[in-house]
Amino acid sequence: MLEFMDFEERKVTLEFKETESAGHVLAICRMDGKYLLTDHKVRGVEFSGGKVEPEETLEEAVNREVFEETGASIGALKYVGYYTVHDAKPFTKAVYFADIKDVFFKCDYLETLGPVLLESIDEVPDEKRSILLEDDCIRYLYDMSLDDAFFAK
Structure with missing residues (x-):
């Protein structure tokens, strides 16, 4: 288990094991070697994700959230x-x-506001950058995704 502090000084723990009890999902998406993010109307550019609906599996939730926020399958x-x-x-x-x-x-x-396709999250201008892209846990997961061995194939 890894520990981080978020932008509100809350403890965040990251575990690399199965769970069925998560109430939310986060998707780090790539397409043709680029990252697919979304431009949230309030927070700015960030990875897709959101709440799991009742009776929905985690996989169904991540597919739905990515499609709703970016139009991507x-x-x-x-x-x-x-x-x-x-x-x-x-x-x-x-x-x-x-x-x-x-x-x-x-x-x-x-x-x-729809999809944003970038080579790197570092390309997101400061004025459009969601605070979530600065989160140490999310940044750690993004850094993991840079290694193709960790990415879905």
């Missing part, structure tokens, strides 16, 4: 682990690496 999906943010009400996110098969234009991306 996932080709290959690899479960990485999960992280827990230890707050008054702790919450857990299951993390996936996803290879994107296709991106479709949508008229509405719900709470986002």
